[in-house]
Amino acid sequence: MTDDRHHFGTRALWAGESEDPHCRDVALPIHHSVTFAYEDVDEWFDVALDQKPGYIYSRNKNPTVRPLELTMRALEGAEEAISFSTGMAAISNTLYTLLAPGDRAVAIKDTYGGTNKIFIEFLPRAGVDVAMCDTLDFDGIEAEIRKGCKLLYLETPTNPTLKVVDIARLSRVAHEHGAKVIVDNTFATPINQRPLELGADLVVYSATKYLNGHSDAMGGILCGPKGIVDQVYHYREINGATLHANTAYMILRGLKTLELRIQRHNENAQRIAEYLHDHPKVDHVFYPGLPDHHNHAIAKAQMDGYGGMLSFALTGDFDQVKRFLPRLHLAHKAASLGSVTTLVGPPRVTSHVELTAEERRAAGIPESLIRYSAGIENAEDLIADLEQALAGL
Ligand SMILES: *Cc1c(COP(=O)(O)O)cnc(C)c1O
Numbered sequence: 001m002t003d004d005r006h007h008f009g010t011r012a013l014w015a016g017e018s019e020d021p022h023c024r025d026v027a028l029p030i031h032h033s034v035t036f037a038y039e040d041v042d043e044w045f046d047v048a049l050d051q052k053p054g055y056i057y058s059r060n061k062n063p064t065v066r067p068l069e070l071t072m073r074a075l076e077g078a079e080e081a082i083s084f085s086t087g088m089a090a091i092s093n094t095l096y097t098l099l100a101p102g103d104r105a106v107a108i109k110d111t112y113g114g115t116n117k118i119f120i121e122f123l124p125r126a127g128v129d130v131a132m133c134d135t136l137d138f139d140g141i142e143a144e145i146r147k148g149c150k151l152l153y154l155e156t157p158t159n160p161t162l163k164v165v166d167i168a169r170l171s172r173v174a175h176e177h178g179a180k181v182i183v184d185n186t187f188a189t190p191i192n193q194r195p196l197e198l199g200a201d202l203v204v205y206s207a208t209k210y211l212n213g214h215s216d217a218m219g220g221i222l223c224g225p226k227g228i229v230d231q232v233y234h235y236r237e238i239n240g241a242t243l244h245a246n247t248a249y250m251i252l253r254g255l256k257t258l259e260l261r262i263q264r265h266n267e268n269a270q271r272i273a274e275y276l277h278d279h280p281k282v283d284h285v286f287y288p289g290l291p292d293h294h295n296h297a298i299a300k301a302q303m304d305g306y307g308g309m310l311s312f313a314l315t316g317d318f319d320q321v322k323r324f325l326p327r328l329h330l331a332h333k334a335a336s337l338g339s340v341t342t343l344v345g346p347p348r349v350t351s352h353v354e355l356t357a358e359e360r361r362a363a364g365i366p367e368s369l370i371r372y373s374a375g376i377e378n379a380e381d382l383i384a385d386l387e388q389a390l391a392g393l
Contacts (some may be wrong), residue, residue: 004077008075008190008191008258008259009259009260011071011074011075012071012075012255012256012258012259013256015070015071015073015074015075016066016067016068016069016070016071016072016073016074016252017067017071017252028064028067028249028252029063029064030064030245030246030249031058031062031063031064031245032245032246033058034057034058035056035057035058036054036055036056036057044056058242058245059237059240059242060237060242062242062245062248064245064246064248064249064252065083065242065243065244065245065248067248067252068083068243068248068251068252068255069081069082069083069221071252071255072205072211072221072223072255073223075190075255075258076190076194076196076203076223077190077194077196077197078196078203078223078224078225078229079224079225079226079229080223080224080225080226080229080230081221081222081223081224081229082221082222082229082232082233082236083207083219083220083221083242083243083248083251084219084220084221084222084236084241084242084243085218085219085220085241085242085243085244085247086206086208086218086219086220086241087112087186087204087205087206087207087208087209087218087219087220088114088115088206088220089220089236089241090204090205090206090220090221090222091112091114091115091118091184091204091220092118092122092241093222093232093235093236093239093241094182094202094204094222094232095118095123095153095182096126096235096239097231097232097235098150098151098180098228098231098232099123099126099128099150099151100127100128101126101127101128102127102128103128103129103149103150103151104128104129104130104131104147104148104149104150105119105123105128105129105130105131105149105150105151105152105153106130106131106133106141106144106145106149106151106152106153106179107119107130107131107132107133107152107153107154108132108133108134108135108141108153108154108155108158108165109132109133109134109135109363110135110155110158110159110161110163110363111153111155111158111184112155112159112184112186112206112351113351113352115153115155115184119132119153120132131144131147131149135158135163135165136163136165136294136295138165138166138169138170141170142170142173145170145173145174145177145179146173146177148177149174149177149179150179150180151174151179151180151181151182152170152171152174152179152180152181152182153181153182153184154167154170154181154182154183154184154200155183155184155186155187156183156187156188156193157187157188157288157299157307157309158187159187159309159347159351159371160286160311160347160351160352160365160369160371161286161311161364161365161369162187162286162287162288162293162309162310162311163294163295164288164293164294164295164296164298164299164302165295165298166295166298166302167181167183167193167195167198167199167200167302168198168199168302171198171199171200171201172199175199180201180202180228181195181199181200181201181202182200182201182202182203182204183195183200183202183203183204184203184204184205184206185203185204185205186204186205186206186209186210186338187209187210187307187309187337187338188303188307189205189210189211189258189262189307191258191259191262191263191304191305192262192266192303192304192305192306192307193302193303193304196223196224198302201224201225201228202222202223202224202225202228202229203221203222203223203224204220204221204222204223205220205221205222205223206219206220207219207220207221207251208220208336208338209336209337209338209339210258210261210262210265210308210338211251211254211255211258211338212250212251212254213254213257213258213261213338213339213340214250214254214339214340215336215339215340215341215343216250217247217250217251217254218247219243219247219248219251220241220243261340261376262305262307262308263305264376265307265308265338265374265375265376266289266305266306266307266308267379268308268374268375268376268377268379268382269287269289269306269307269308269309269310269372269374270287270289270306271379271383272310272372272374272379272382272383272386273285273287273289273290273310273312274290275383275386276310276312276386277290277292279390280315281314281315281390281393282312282313282314282315282390283312283313283314283315283366283368284312284313284366285310285311285312286310286311286312287306287310287311288303288306288307289306289307308337308338308373308374308375309337309338309371309372309373309374310371310372310374311347311369311370311371311372312369312370312372313366313368313369313370314368314370314393315368316368316393317367317368318346318348318367318368320368320393321346321348321367321368321370323392323393324370324389324390324392324393325344325346325370327388327389327392328344328385328386328389329385330342330377330381330382330385331343331344331372331375331385332344333345335350335351336373337371337373338373339373339375340375340376341375341377342372342373342374342375342377342382343373343375344370344371344372344373345370345371346369346370346371347360347365347369347371348360348365348367348369350371351371352365
């Protein structure tokens with residue numbers, strides 16, 4: 001076990017796991033058992049009522065899943081953490097726990113596609129009033145908060161144009177008006193950004209991305225004060241969006257190298273962003289680590305690293321994208337992000353495929369935009385690959 005004095009690299013390895021007193025395994029066992037047996041009915045009763053540590057049924061708690069939650073709790077510096085079957089389960093369970101008919105929520109427009117759908121379709125249908133704000137119009141967001149709201153939902157940096165939102169400023173205003181603040185920290189991870197330290201109340205993750213980091217497991221995490229996280233836990237317990245023990249093991253294994261991976265993702269993305277920035281066939285590069293990024297100063301203040309995600313618009317139209325992508329060899333042309341291997345895709349056919357060209361323009365997404373999730377390959381190799389692909393245009 002670890003404490004607050006330990007650094008991330010140490011906490012990621014030691015915070016959640018302890019040796020089994022009988023077998024002394026140094027790798028966490030995967031507990032497939034659905035249920036856990038008791039000889040003493042009084043003890044069973046105490047565990048069932050959460051008055052004694054233990055396990056009853058794996059939809060609720062499981063001895064392989066719990067160490068993952070404890071590790072995330074330590075990495076985030078949170079009082080409590082719980083896991084879910086996917087990132088969307090973490091987000092939807094949290095929103096449905098905290099919002100009731102008649103409540104009002106304020107969110108930015110540039111949230112993840114699935115989250116956006118909850119805000120514009122599902123929550124209004126459930127009687128929740130939602131104000132969707134322009135992501136970079138902080139004055140406008142504050143004005144909506146002042147009208148009264150139960151919660152403020154933020155995501156930063158955003159997909160796919162890496163907009164950076166001022167967490168500390170907006171959290172302050174939200175708290176003055178009694179609202180809770182949720183931040184989707186999937187792009188940054190706790191290595192690059194810790195929203196709770198900046199004043200947010202709750203942090204949600206798609207663990208499918210950097211936390212697991214290998215494009216081979218899906219999960220979600222919620223971190224925050226015990227009172228609220230427990231409420232969401234009881235909702236999830238019944239709603240059933242539980243993480244499986246096998247998957248928890250894989251995400252926990254991913255977390256062991258999170259700090260190392262993120263350092264490399266940060267370095268690679270920065271070098272690639274700088275390279276593309278000066279390339280004549282690239283119209284614009286979106287990356288918070290570039291000095292000409294619209295909110296570089298806020299990113300610098302609230303992040304410890306600028307992350308592995310960038311996007312860039314090619315000069316020309318969408319046909320350029322169709323010519324460019326097949327020429328890239330060191331990248332999977334696929335949706336998703338945050339893997340050890342580089343993943344690229346055009347938002348026009350992935351996250352923003354359902355919008356019209358007009359709507360994409362209004363959202364600030366150029367038709368020739370390419371989202372690039374820099375992997376942990378050698379940066380020179382990735383740049384050489386981009387170089388030859390651009391040369392062919
Ligand atoms: C992928 C993603 C989600 C959804 O996570 P799933 O694990 O796919 O359900 C939510 N937020 C962000 C920022 C994401 O990138």
